[in-house]
Amino acid sequence: MIELEGLTKRYGEKVAVNHLTFTVRPGVVTGFLGPNGAGKSTTMRMLLGLDHPTAGDVRIDGRHYDQIRHPLTYIGALLDAKAMHGGRSAFNHLLCLAQSNGITKSRVAEVLDTVGLTAVAKKKAKGFSLGMGQRLGIAGALLGDPQILMFDEPVNGLDPEGIHWIRNLMKSLAAQGRTVFVSSHLMSEMALTADHLVVIGQGRLLADTSMADFIRQNSRSYVRLRSPQQERLRDVLRQAGITAVEAGNGTLEVDGARSERIGELAAKHQLVLHELSPQQASLEEAFMQLTAESVEYHAHAETGPPDTDGWAGGPGSASPGAGGGWGEQWAREQRQKKTGS
Ligand SMILES: Nc1ncnc2c1ncn2[C@@H]1O[C@H](COP(=O)(O)OP(=O)(O)OP(=O)(O)O)[C@@H](O)[C@H]1O
Ligand SMILES: [Mg+2]
Numbered sequence: 001m002i003e004l005e006g007l008t009k010r011y012g013e014k015v016a017v018n019h020l021t022f023t024v025r026p027g028v029v030t031g032f033l034g035p036n037g038a039g040k041s042t043t044m045r046m047l048l049g050l051d052h053p054t055a056g057d058v059r060i061d062g063r064h065y066d067q068i069r070h071p072l073t074y075i076g077a078l079l080d081a082k083a084m085h086g087g088r089s090a091f092n093h094l095l096c097l098a099q100s101n102g103i104t105k106s107r108v109a110e111v112l113d114t115v116g117l118t119a120v121a122k123k124k125a126k127g128f129s130l131g132m133g134q135r136l137g138i139a140g141a142l143l144g145d146p147q148i149l150m151f152d153e154p155v156n157g158l159d160p161e162g163i164h165w166i167r168n169l170m171k172s173l174a175a176q177g178r179t180v181f182v183s184s185h186l187m188s189e190m191a192l193t194a195d196h197l198v199v200i201g202q203g204r205l206l207a208d209t210s211m212a213d214f215i216r217q218n219s220r221s222y223v224r225l226r227s228p229q230q231e232r233l234r235d236v237l238r239q240a241g242i243t244a245v246e247a248g249n250g251t252l253e254v255d256g257a258r259s260e261r262i263g264e265l266a267a268k269h270q271l272v273l274h275e276l277s278p279q280q281a282s283l284e285e286a287f288m289q290l291t292a293e294s295v296e297y298h299a300h301a302e303t304g305p306p307d308t309d310g311w312a313g314g315p316g317s318a319s320p321g322a323g324g325g326w327g328e329q330w331a332r333e334q335r336q337k338k339t340g341s
Helices: 040-047 090-099 105-115 130-142 160-175 187-193 211-218 230-239 259-268 283-294 326-339
Strands: 002-011 014-024 029-033 055-060 075-078 148-152 179-183 196-201 204-210 222-226 244-246 251-255 275-279
Touching: 002 040, 014 040, 014 055, 014 196, 014 204, 029 040, 029 160, 029 187, 040 055, 040 075, 040 148, 040 179, 075 130, 090 105, 090 130, 105 130, 130 148, 130 160, 148 160, 160 179, 160 187, 187 283, 196 211, 196 283, 204 211, 204 283, 211 283, 222 259, 230 244, 230 251, 230 259, 259 275
Parallel strands: 029 179, 029 196, 075 148, 148 179
Antiparallel strands: 002 014, 002 055, 196 204, 222 251, 222 275, 244 251
């Protein structure tokens, strides 16, 4: 278990991590999400004693990292895959780590095999590709067979087979009852891997919740309809107290009504439907809604009109006039609803 209590880190004027309090529990994969510069890596460095908190505390199974005698046997971490002596072979790099933590030589060969690097075990790490370096870093994390594992963007540079492998590895480590804490910007991958999410923005905690609740609470689910009898359908729905909003391209969108009810009403009035589909937002959409106001580094299109076609207009955004501000406005409305203001 990893416990953070009011964890804070300042670099001069910059508050990189701002009073973070949460617990990472065993038995599940916990995703650690946040926009660029949100403070994820800084938090992870403090956990490993590589940075000192300005205030607050972080403990691993009740202890500070520097109080643990053979830390690799408690917590394995991949923070920066390039943080190794390039002149050493993969085998020797791991052997040095093993010897400093009372781990046997045979375990080195074992983890190299696990990550698929046996064939290049004698090759110098400086000649490794990005993905090979990530695999070696993951081997280092697994070396001490620890109960707690922490990975900072582990899928960076991995090929599809590698991504699939690490997804299954993290799930199986959690299923064995271990604590798995992983950061990533690949939302589709996180959606498949993590059971629980901790989301931060500008150093502050934004969410600490299950994946399912996170998506439910931070996104819009609605039903999309298409009918050649659109006007009659809207009337029928209106009479039943259901509002259908035109969303362009001949589609209607309905919030707050189940597709079953809409389908039954249409059948009762003998209306033809060409589409009746419940839309559930993805993790990426939910994440962008929640963090819209805490993104520090925005990219800007060089030319052309704002994207009204893609995500910028919100989930299933066919709504006309929806621009980049939609997410922010939506996020504000959601927060107002929650606080009742
Ligand atoms: N050693 C440092 N000195 C000064 N500022 C730092 C230092 N390390 C991090 N920061 C600042 O702290 C903030 C958080 O950085 P951090 O690397 O923790 O973010 P992150 O969430 O890991 O981002 P990314 O997703 O881009 O990896 C950033 O504004 C960064 O510039
Ligand atoms: Mg980082």
